[in-house]
Amino acid sequence: MFSQYSLPYDFGKLEPHIDKLTMETHYTKHHAGYTNNLNAAVEKDSSLANKSIEQILGNLDSISDTNLRTAVRNNGGGFYNHNLYFSTIAPNGAKKPTGKLDESIKKDFGSLESLKDAMSKAALSRFGSGWAFLSVNKDGKLTVASYPNQDNPLMDKKGDKPILGIDVWEHAYYLKYKNLRGDYVKAFWDVVDWDAVGALFNKK
Numbered sequence: 001m002f003s004q005y006s007l008p009y010d011f012g013k014l015e016p017h018i019d020k021l022t023m024e025t026h027y028t029k030h031h032a033g034y035t036n037n038l039n040a041a042v043e044k045d046s047s048l049a050n051k052s053i054e055q056i057l058g059n060l061d062s063i064s065d066t067n068l069r070t071a072v073r074n075n076g077g078g079f080y081n082h083n084l085y086f087s088t089i090a091p092n093g094a095k096k097p098t099g100k101l102d103e104s105i106k107k108d109f110g111s112l113e114s115l116k117d118a119m120s121k122a123a124l125s126r127f128g129s130g131w132a133f134l135s136v137n138k139d140g141k142l143t144v145a146s147y148p149n150q151d152n153p154l155m156d157k158k159g160d161k162p163i164l165g166i167d168v169w170e171h172a173y174y175l176k177y178k179n180l181r182g183d184y185v186k187a188f189w190d191v192v193d194w195d196a197v198g199a200l201f202n203k204k
Helices: 020-042 053-057 066-087 099-109 110-124 179-186 194-202
Strands: 132-135 143-150 161-167
Touching: 020 066, 053 066, 066 161, 099 110, 099 143, 099 194, 110 132, 110 143, 110 161, 110 179, 161 194
Parallel strands: none
Antiparallel strands: 132 143, 132 161
16 A cells, blocks of 8 residues: 655645645645555556555556556556655755755756756746656756656656656645746745755665
8 A cells, every 4th residue: 555655744834835725735635635546546456566656657558457557647646746745845944955966966957046947947837737857867867857747757767766846736836826836836945855855866
């Protein structure tokens, strides 16, 4: 059974950047829904038993039933993406990257501000619902890319590992920011926990 990331703080702790109602709805309704639907889908295919979500999303073609494959893609992606999202934002997280992550950001983007700009552009240019991801490729290089719906780099089979994701589905921001996606993306950077992102980077 797959489980949601356990949020270590109250829903209102990210205010004013992300409001309490959005956090509560996002976590208890959307994320919980993806998790429950993923578990229900996985139970229908014994070949998926005991596999990690990374293994499943990296080998979606192995699911012969097209309807089940779609259900696993959508809900498995939603589960993975939201676990990443909620585990890398915090009310009192580290405001800047350090160590090897900091070095790689400077090497691959020039500066943290340049990385933020690249990810923000990826998030804002995504038509409709989707995500912007910061990932580490198989050569250790940091990359930024935008994906539709609940897709993510794991599904490309290139070996890229996401370490940070900006959710630009409307449910992530519309209650507070309405149609101003840019204001939400700007506020997102105020709640990123760079220590959490660095820990994922160091596991590459």
